[in-house]
Amino acid sequence: MDARSARREPTMRDVAALAKVSTKTVSRVINDLPGAGSEVVERVRAAARTLGYRPNLTASSLRRSDRRSATIGVLLEDLSNPFDAALLRAVEDRARQDGVLVLAGSSEDDPDLQRELLTSLATRRVDGIVVMAAGGHQDALQQERERGTPMVLVDRPPTFDGTDSVTTTNRDSSRDAVLHLAGLGHRRIAFLGDRKTLWTSQERYTGYLEGLAHTGLTLREELIRTDLHGPDAAQTATATLLDLAEPPTALFTAQNLVTVGAMRTLRDRELHHRTALIGFDDFPLADMLDPGVTVLRQDVPALGRRAAELIFARIAGDQSPPAHAVVPATLVHRGSGEVPPPG
């Protein structure tokens, strides 16, 4: 019960002394290496058990030739965000298979903070890093990569060469959403997007444009709202859209919280059954609302799994050219995206 200083952790030397062998032999037994007789193995095991010996991985990885720390870093934007949390969990599940533990951090989408976390991981000599790149420059990531650290980018691709990535079909799926709305007869489809610096936002906007172009709709600048930071901004932006002389009949909200904000305004104005809405990113209870919210659902576990597979392949020494995996998002029809235009 005392402070940890009270008891000293037993070392191989202690075990060796008790088992009356050399530390090297203890090492062999602990690591299941050949070169120890069965009787000695038993003696060492017994000694380790009675002392409560547990190997010191930091010492081990310092000395080992492969230098593995059996630890990887996962740098996301915000661990409390359900999207990020699901990603982390998927990576963790894969890591566990290899007995690897995960150091997790939130970059807050701040390149400086990300750089700090990156060096923090580096000083701990992690075997690899899975990272959701913060907006703005990726200098720190590139530098880390050029030092040879295995790295995989998730959700957003690298702006430099030679690094694996796993992303969602942001552009194609956004286009599909617009096509779906246009197919119902909507002609004035608004776009509400997140911070423009985010790659995903840009892609989804591009997809929106492609959707318009494919259906021969003209782009109306007044129907575009970007840089919406959180639900409140989205809520007021939606209000300004609905106040237009010719308001949109359908909304494409390119991010989770933006969708929520837009929904609030529609609901306040009792337009939720008369204005179509498709959101990017699924969220819990989207089906319980009235109408159910039609969304583009990302396969987050697949995203994480893929990223984990890639990083572990690189750690294992895979030298193949950089992979850029793309995981499809699917349109989930729940009602809000199926509201027809008035008239």
Next chain:
Amino acid sequence: MDARSARREPTMRDVAALAKVSTKTVSRVINDLPGAGSEVVERVRAAARTLGYRPNLTASSLRRSDRRSATIGVLLEDLSNPFDAALLRAVEDRARQDGVLVLAGSSEDDPDLQRELLTSLATRRVDGIVVMAAGGHQDALQQERERGTPMVLVDRPPTFDGTDSVTTTNRDSSRDAVLHLAGLGHRRIAFLGDRKTLWTSQERYTGYLEGLAHTGLTLREELIRTDLHGPDAAQTATATLLDLAEPPTALFTAQNLVTVGAMRTLRDRELHHRTALIGFDDFPLADMLDPGVTVLRQDVPALGRRAAELIFARIAGDQSPPAHAVVPATLVHRGSGEVPPPG
């Protein structure tokens, strides 16, 4: 771009050679210790910069007298669960202040898996552990604690002595919810609970009983449903309740997913405006539903912050008697809990 084996990480020796000083002096400069002249400091800094030197924390912590790894472990039930994710994030935020990184793991509420993760953390010599104890025995936790590892339990208290904990007012808040419902005139208040092995479930059930007792309502066994594992079980359980000859007029759902399941059934039967509902644990969009869902909201960030404060105090050597912090949950009125009994 090659494998990491290509380039060797520069060490203090390399920096020392370039700056023409001893490694010890480099150590002094890196750690901002006195005993290095300003000119030498500059030379060493320059050398470190040109070589891209970064200290090796594993070697450092192996050698240092305090043995700090500047890393703590956080073992939760499921990192992808929003509750757990918010907890992790709160701990991370506090940890960052001390330059400490967080090793995160999901125990799946499985004591064996938790034990494995625990030894994984132990071999990495983490400075402390924040853990959401898995149901069943806490032997592994107790053993780890008895070895002297600083430890704080969150959300569920220890079944052994001498360890800090942070929990929510499960019992009192549950009682308040029942009192609130009874105050509106409800006489048949059902209880729907999670796995009975969970301490939180038991507490919430006890609070329910206290609530009944305080208002002179008699306990009706047929209104109790426990061991509901996820929304589906809750959904069917709610159906059986509503099929009773004398169905409940109010539901107290003691967990997140149970609340969701109950809501689905109420909605299916179009009883959501006629049956009162209070749930334990808030969830996103609870206010967007119709009616808004009245919940007992736990202050998850406070829970995490408190746990982090406790663990860092212990790591810093705090020897005061075990603390058992309790964070209040608050009743958030949104409508579903304010539905009066029929008649």
Next chain:
DNA sequence: TCCTCCAACGTCAACGTTGACGTAACCGGC
């Protein structure tokens, strides 16, 4: 002038472990 003291360095060993290599004992074969 000499001695003390301190700042600014350096030397050495050790943290717990493992790679490289040494060695003694034993086995089978001729």
Next chain:
DNA sequence: GCCGGTTACGTCAACGTTGACGTTGGAGGA
């Protein structure tokens, strides 16, 4: 009985860093 090979150990040094403890030179005081 000797030789080559193998098995089961042990010895030693090193991984990168820092604590303990030197050493040096110069400032300052008596």
